[in-house]
Amino acid sequence: MKQAIERGKPPQAAGEAAYRPSLAIRLRRDKWLYLLLLPGLLYFALFKYVPMWGILLAFKNYQPFTGFWKSEWVGLEHFRLFFANPEFFLLLQNTLILSFLNLVFFFPAPIVLALLLNEVRRALFKRVVQTMIYIPHFISMVIVASLTYVFLTTEGGPVNELLLQHTGEKIAFLSDPDWFRPIILLQTIWKECGWGTIIFLAALSAVDVEQYEAATIDGANRWKQIWHITLPAIRSTIVILLILRMGSVLDNGFEQIYLMLNPLNRSAAEVFDTYVYAMGITQGAFSYSTAVGLFKSVVGIILVLGTNWLAKKFGESGLY
Amino acid sequence: MSKRNRSIAGTIFDAANIIFLTACALAAVLPFVYVVAGSFASDAELTSRAVFFIPESLTLDAYKFIFSTDTIMQSIGVSVYVTVIGTAVNLFFTVTMAYALARRGLWGRNFVLNLVIxxxxxxxxxxxxxxVVRGLHLLDSLWSLMLPGAISAFNLIIVKNFFQEIPKEIEDAGRIDGCTELGLLGRIVLPLSMPVLATFTLFYAVGHWNDFFGALLYINDPQKWPLQVMLRQIVLLSQAAAGDMNSMDPSFVAPPDQSIKMAVIVVGTIPILCVYPFLQKHFAKGVLLGSVKG
Amino acid sequence: MKKSTLAGSASRLVLLSSVFAAAMAGCASDSSGNEPAASAPPAASGSPNASPTADKPLALSIMLPIFKTNFPKDDSPVAAELEKRTNTDIHFQWVPNASYGDKFNITLASGNLPSILYVPDVKGPSFVNAVKAGAFWDVTDKLKKYPNLSQSDPVILKNASIDGRNYGVYRGREIGRNGVYYRQDWLESVGLQQPTTIDEFYEMLKAFTEKDPDGNGKHDTYGLVMVKWAPAWGAGFDQIKLWFGAPNNWGTKDGQLTPDFMYDEYFEALKFMKKLYDEKLVNQDFAVMDSAKWTDPIVNGQAGVIIDVVDGAARADLRIHDALAAAGKEDKREHYMDVFGAVKSPDGSIRTLPTAGFSGLLAIPKSSVKTEEEVDKVLAFLDALNEPENLTLVGSGLEGVHYTKLEDNTIQPSDDSALLESEVEGLNQMAPFTPATNLGLDVKQTPLRKKQSEVMAKNRETIVADPSAPFISAVYSQKGQQLGNIINDARIKFIVGQIDEKGWKEAIELWKKSGGDDYVKEINDLYAAAN
Structure with missing residues (x-):
């Protein structure tokens, strides 16, 4: 039993090589763990890796009825079409700017909100606020876009009516390219920020209350407590979420952008997702959108693994 | 809890914090209040007033319309079934796999993690x-809405990460008491992870509740459509109307009233919001973890 | 809780592994299932593979879009009556309209095709490719055998064709449906007559904006409501440009097919739009306006004119009555809206924008309907649906149950909308409506509805056809959206004043360079080959 405890521990840096038992022993020792692993493995094999041949569609001219085998191979034609597009760099730029803004403004928002919620002493108040800020998550994007229109239109929208009274001018929020990104960001924060706190609040619930009490006795003020106790408790969750988020840097959430895009703000609004959609509806282009998806995935995985590597450099446990 | 610093700065912070959070909550909920108010208002009022929170005249017409036949009730039944069973399936698959992957010494662990990523x-x-779903003969079965998404890789990695954070001393203590790995998971790790499990129960449940695409692809029998398929149909109808060839139909139905669209959102949101209070009590239970650690 | 989870795990594992084995087997057979139907793949579910004898009902599965959340069940009394009349056994596969496209592609990929498949987009690549792979019956030469289908309109047949052949029965729709509707009470209050020329139309918009048509003493109205344009759809502008003499999509210029926006008349129309915008006779947010709110300003009494479809008039009229009732105001008119087709062009002619004349195809897959005899039976069924009494049945249901017949041979539908939705509405999605007019019984006609019908009938005489309608362009299917965006963005920017005439010309040059020249050449080649 004592030995089992030793082995159950993660290999420590120092005596790792000396302690590592042979493969056969390790397999036998962990048989229950492998049993637990099995359902999940089967799931990934069946529903994720069996359909993986779909990636090959990127190199074909796939048509649903013709089927996979009969559709012609076109090699890198779809990639060529994508990269040779004169708008490629505009799309890349718009996509990256939006992702970057999301990372800077949206990503920390739920963390801050969770920290503030964690500071609330009144349980009832906290619970009511939590429930209220989850609501926007359930409102579909179509409705969010419609509400945005109602609020911001220059024709009788309440925001512009107020502006008109106070400044004597209206602002064409919905058609001005400069306003496109702030509006998208605001929509995202409004819709998902509250919902995003859940995972941090779960992590925070693991923090020992005694630590705060000890800190208080030591004379640490609230900011110090947040900095030295609360934040470290959710640090690894933040890092993991950040790493995973890097995988979708080239995704901007199609529906939202598509709904807010119009001819006057296109210079800021057109991103990969909307562009692929435009190609997709006219072409029914399974292959083309698969190719663009593949490009995004390759970039995503490089960023995920790169960020993970960086995190490890800084002493975080990262994904593994 | 009340023992914390009650300095003046602390009090100011608390007050500012409460004001700020109240503002956030209001900002989050006011548009929804408008939606709720709109669902009880007449079409005429919605057309003429920009934004309001209390309708001038209350009418239940929108709800009467939605619940005029058994289709919606039936689809709510389907949604509840898929959400409950589907979430159980999710948790089983996710927790077992995450627990195994949380063990650093497990041979092949990194390979599997790479596959997942x-x-x-x-x-x-x-x-x-x-x-694949067709090959498994799952078409038109509600399992087609639960099995293909049984594990979210994203959730799996986060749960695994939480498991990894559990102090080894606690597990070791369990082993000394003679627990097998299964016993450890069941008796020690899961009870300690209630906040995390509650979180992912909520994530998965909401995922099932909001899912419509799976049903569109895999379910041919309209009797088995979940609620979201119905709701989306109502909400998007007017969206599709303009510029769409279908509006050339003699049988084309005029877009539903705005109030019906709003009632649809209320109907789609309230049931899942009701789940939250039941889960909420578990969010505090992890405190145990800290006390054992100390 | 987790105890039971663990206990259940063993049985789940067994289930899952058997499922896995099944998947492997399933995948192996997929490749054969995906082969063209010409080689007769395994029988699709619900297909009539037993050869029906004379009295045995023909088994039909039909995949159709549904627009509401209720749908007629297979055993609805209306469906039962139709089955009795046509000696069929019908299974409906309803698909929510909002997602029909995805479901259509999946259905093609799966090979499990119904006996009648609604094809929303005849020129869509997945259908065109399936046709080229031999998936659907060519019905071109069969139609003339049937009393109703033989009356198909040759122009619509041509528009619905692929390389000159028809692979399904088109669902006929009113071709003269486009037009203008406006607040007749406003027009009377500003003392004008229904406009017949562009100038008069402009006068109407100006009066609606400046002459306080609602008589409330405030300057709070405007003329025309427009909503967000799409590349292939310019809200009312598609009609305005025809009034100015521009062609419908493509026109013949110097013996060459030329896109409409290269015409001077098109630019005149743009300048007209710009004038309306600058003088605030059109809503200033038209470039972003939510199309779901199109009629709201009319109903609210903020604006007076919409250029869209003629039958929108009655819908807007109904909403105005409802709004007045809800506000407890006096409802003093039978109708608030009136309607007309188009105003005269500068050369005195009337030019009306046609619709495509059809809304998708009802195609017959070879994999589910195997023999020529069966195809004949399916076509006979579709033909029979055109009989007036069957049109009434699928459109309005059963007399005494879903409607009552009035003296003037019109009908009064039941008030029970739930009953109508769960037994009737949606069934007419399978009706081909081959003859141009609905021969079934119609609901009671109000004067406005009668006027609408007259306007649509008159419109048919003056339509301007799109010469490119029958063609499938390879360039367009690859770059169409991009090309469309260039022009759509430029015209909007011109109207709101972000670019001038020079910018507009530059946009056209950009269009040419971005693939437009190839597109023009291709369309001209196709046109030359077809004529």
């Missing part, structure tokens, strides 16, 4: 997945 970014797409 890879699958998060690369996928076969709609048609190949459909062919």
């Amino acid at each position: 890879f699958s998060m970014l690369f996928g076969g797409g709609m048609i190949p997945t459909y062919l």
